Amino acid sequence: MNMQPSRFDMATSAHLPVDHPPVKFGRIGVLLLNVGTPEGTGYWAMRRYLKEFLTDRRVIEVNPIYWWVVLNTMILPRRPAVKGKAYASIWNNDRDESPLKTISRSQAEKLGAELGGVDGRIVVDWAMRYGHPSIDERLKSLKEAGCDRILLAPLYPQYSAATTASACDKAFQTLMKMRWQPSIRVLPPYYDDPVYIDAVVEGMKASLAKLTFEPEIILISFHGVPKSYLMKGDPYHCHCAKTKRLIREALGFDTERVMFSFQSRFGNEEWLQPYTDETVKALAERGVKKLAIVAPSFAIDCLETLEELDVENREIFLHHGGEAFAYLPSLNDGAGGIRVIRHLVERELKGWI
Ligand SMILES: C=CC1=C(C)c2cc3[nH]c(cc4nc(cc5[nH]c(cc1n2)c(C)c5CCC(=O)O)C(CCC(=O)O)=C4C)c(C)c3C=C
Ligand SMILES: [Fe+2]
Ligand SMILES: [Fe+2]
Numbered sequence: 001m002n003m004q005p006s007r008f009d010m011a012t013s014a015h016l017p018v019d020h021p022p023v024k025f026g027r028i029g030v031l032l033l034n035v036g037t038p039e040g041t042g043y044w045a046m047r048r049y050l051k052e053f054l055t056d057r058r059v060i061e062v063n064p065i066y067w068w069v070v071l072n073t074m075i076l077p078r079r080p081a082v083k084g085k086a087y088a089s090i091w092n093n094d095r096d097e098s099p100l101k102t103i104s105r106s107q108a109e110k111l112g113a114e115l116g117g118v119d120g121r122i123v124v125d126w127a128m129r130y131g132h133p134s135i136d137e138r139l140k141s142l143k144e145a146g147c148d149r150i151l152l153a154p155l156y157p158q159y160s161a162a163t164t165a166s167a168c169d170k171a172f173q174t175l176m177k178m179r180w181q182p183s184i185r186v187l188p189p190y191y192d193d194p195v196y197i198d199a200v201v202e203g204m205k206a207s208l209a210k211l212t213f214e215p216e217i218i219l220i221s222f223h224g225v226p227k228s229y230l231m232k233g234d235p236y237h238c239h240c241a242k243t244k245r246l247i248r249e250a251l252g253f254d255t256e257r258v259m260f261s262f263q264s265r266f267g268n269e270e271w272l273q274p275y276t277d278e279t280v281k282a283l284a285e286r287g288v289k290k291l292a293i294v295a296p297s298f299a300i301d302c303l304e305t306l307e308e309l310d311v312e313n314r315e316i317f318l319h320h321g322g323e324a325f326a327y328l329p330s331l332n333d334g335a336g337g338i339r340v341i342r343h344l345v346e347r348e349l350k351g352w353i
Contacts, residue, residue: 027121028352029147029182030345031138032108033154033167034300036130037098041088046080052130058166061228062269083303090306100302104128106333107155107300111341118346119353123147129163135170143182149352150182153345155299157196158239159189160225187348191239192246195343199336200296201250207328208292215292215326217259217283218251220244221313222297223304224262224271237272243296259283263295263313264304280313284320291317294328299337301330 038049054060054075060067092102104126112124123145127138142150154167168186175181190196208215222240230237240260248258263276276293283291293313295305310327317325331337346353 024144024146025148027123027146027148028119028349029142029145029150030111030115030122030124030349031135031142031150031152031171032104032111032124032126032341033135033152033171034100034104034126034128035163035302036128037100037302038084038087039131040096041084041091043080043084046084046087047076049131050079050083051076056130056162056166058169059162061226086307087303089311090303098302099306100300101128103300103332107337107341110333110338111345114338114342115345119349122349122353129167129170135167136174139171139174143178143180148180148182149185151185151187151345151348151352153187153341153348155341156297157189157193157299158191158222158236158243158297159234160236161229161234162225162236164189185348185352187344189235189239190340190344191243193340193344196340197243197246197250199331199340200247200294203331203334203336204247204251204294204328207326211292211324211326213290213324213326215290215324216288217257217291218253219276219279219283219291219293220247220258220260221263221276221293221295221309222260222272223264223295224275226267227270227272230272240272240297247294247296263308276309277313277316280316280322281320284317284322287321289321289323291322291324292326292328295330298330299341300332305330 036049036053039045051071054071057064087098090099091097092099095102108124108126112122115122115124123142125138125142127133127135129135139150152168152171154164156163171184175184204218220243225234225236244258244260248255251258259279261274261276261279262272265271265275280291293309295309298305305327314325314327331340
């Protein structure tokens with residue numbers, strides 16, 4: 001087949017040979033990626049989601065035979081019902097989907113509207129690592145729309161193999177099967193990006209200003225990972241520590257007032273410490289009466305923030321003597337959230353647009 005550049009001109013001209021396949025090219029795709037979410041809160045939808053999540057070797061690194069037994073005999077028979085109830089309590093009933101999905105879609109729509117004014121060739125889409133819309137489906141769709149350059153944008157400020165690398169692995173599995181692969185770029189972690197830190201701090205200040213109390217302590221809670229991942233070289237812990245320091249400095253609060261911890265522990269292995277639930281309990285028992293929690297590792301509010309922090313940890317705090325508790329929301333699809341994503345995406349698209 002003649003692969004000279006003129007072939008592509010031909011593809012769009014009236015001189016295209018009758019038996020020539022259709023050729024679409026020249027557009028630039030941006031694919032926003034997040035962790036994933038169940039399709040429903042019932043047992044089978046939850047089971048499918050958890051099974052996909054918990055069979056990802058980037059997420060669970062223990063011996064696969066041991067894990068197969070644990071997953072199938074202990075976790076999948078019970079966890080779907082328990083977590084299904086938790087998801088039901090935060091579900092977006094208007095759209096019958098989780099908040100993570102609603103807000104991911106909105107982020108992509110808002111970013112698409114803004115970037116369309118910058119360069120008409122840009123197509124913004126979104127996908128989930130687990131569940132739908134899948135990375136496979138949306139990557140193929142971008143390619144079919146004529147995107148021969150694609151920026152993968154995992155919306156994890158702090159890098160972890162369990163999240164960022166897992167999303168990229170999934171994308172590369174699809175690319176492995178493409179004859180004409182698009183050129184690919186990957187958004188680097190942005191844990192210390194000044195625009196991200198400024199937006200988080202601006203959001204925190206706005207939320208704090210609306211409170212009827214002044215928190216004695218601000219707890220910055222990050223999603224945890226097993227400690228063994230840190231020991232094997234995952235930079236997630238260091239990225240979180242730097243994000244925490246930069247937020248504290250930008251707030252201008254002293255070191256005693258801003259603490260950090262890791263949440264969402266799973267299984268019996270040791271995870272990064274200190275644990276959020278234990279910290280919240282200890283603070284209340286120490287006599288702290290007013291507490292605010294923020295979770296900057298989540299680009300979007302989800303089960304782990306709306307339920308685990310705002311409901312479970314609120315209860316722990318109040319039950320152990322605390323009097324006032326506030327969860328400060330994530331950046332989501334607000335002006336600050338979109339400003340951060342747009343800044344990162346425009347920076348990474350340099351040379352393409
Ligand atoms: C068991 C191992 C897990 C690791 C390691 C892990 C890391 C990790 N996860 C996020 C972000 C999110 N996780 C969410 C839910 C969730 N996470 C795990 C397990 C691990 N995560 C499970 C099993 C679940 C499902 C809920 C549950 O059963 O507990 C979510 C919420 C999704 C939603 O639909 O709302 C997010 C977001 C990060 C950032 C991370 C490591 C850095
Ligand atoms: Fe998780
Ligand atoms: Fe570290």
